[in-house]
């Protein structure tokens with residue numbers, strides 16, 4: 138008999154499959170993304186007020202450590218999974234491995250800016266900055282940088298639609314996205330070009346790219362779910378079309394979403 142705290146994986150998968158099959162097809166656009174995240178990020182102000190130190194802010198108790206089903210080393214797993222910590226350590230590892238000389242980074246779609254505070258704390262000499270679509274995200278990110286005394290600059294930008302004069306931050310050695318391009322069912326070619334134009338060495342993108350999902354049950358369900366929620370389309374093709382880039386890709390072992398198999402793309406300028 139399974140322990141009550143450990144729900145059955147088979148039951149979960151069945152319920153999830155029915156949910157994905159029945160859920161209506163969404164239509165994601167700039168307005169819906171902005172509305173969704175503006176409300177979400179504004180609510181983080183209370184967590185920032187409650188955080189007594191940076192660790193509490195980077196891994197918010199009761200928010201970032203909730204037990205649930207997740208993708209753990211390629212297996213359907215249940216429990217607490219500190220996914221934010223995991224993704225940040227993957228990012229940091231890729232930065233060290235592929236761009237060891239990098240002195241500056243800019244995140245695009247930085248949310249409330251926690252990835253950058255993490256990097257800045259780990260490597261104080263790194264110049265770090267971030268752009269974010271939603272004003273409440275920028276406001277919370279700036280307040281957090283100030284609260285924890287870390288020199289990270291945040292600015293508001295729509296990297297798909299805004300004109301060149303909105304790119305007010307200096308170019309960085311390395312630019313990156315972490316689950317931000319995922320919000321783009323259209324226009325990914327333009328977004329990558331805009332983002333890459335702000336880098337001297339290259340880019341790192343950790344994003345769900347369904348073309349790279351495995352062909353097992355969860356991989357196939359994940360592809361269907363990704364399409365239903367109108368997530369990122371055509372990323373791999375868009376990257377391969379760009380000239381003068383060295384591309385390397387690896388699939389991550391784990392993910393917060395049990396139907397997600399994120400990819401890490403490293404784009405190095407020749």
Ligand SMILES: C[S@@+](CC[C@H](N)C(=O)[O-])C[C@H]1O[C@@H](n2cnc3c(N)ncnc32)[C@H](O)[C@@H]1O
Nearest residue numbers: 174246247248269270295296297315316317320
């Ligand atoms: C899932 S959140 C990830 C936030 C952050 N990267 C992290 O790892 O915590 C996606 C973020 O991308 C931002 N975003 C989506 N489309 C954007 C765009 N066109 N320009 C700038 N930011 C965008 C959203 O507003 C949201 O804050």
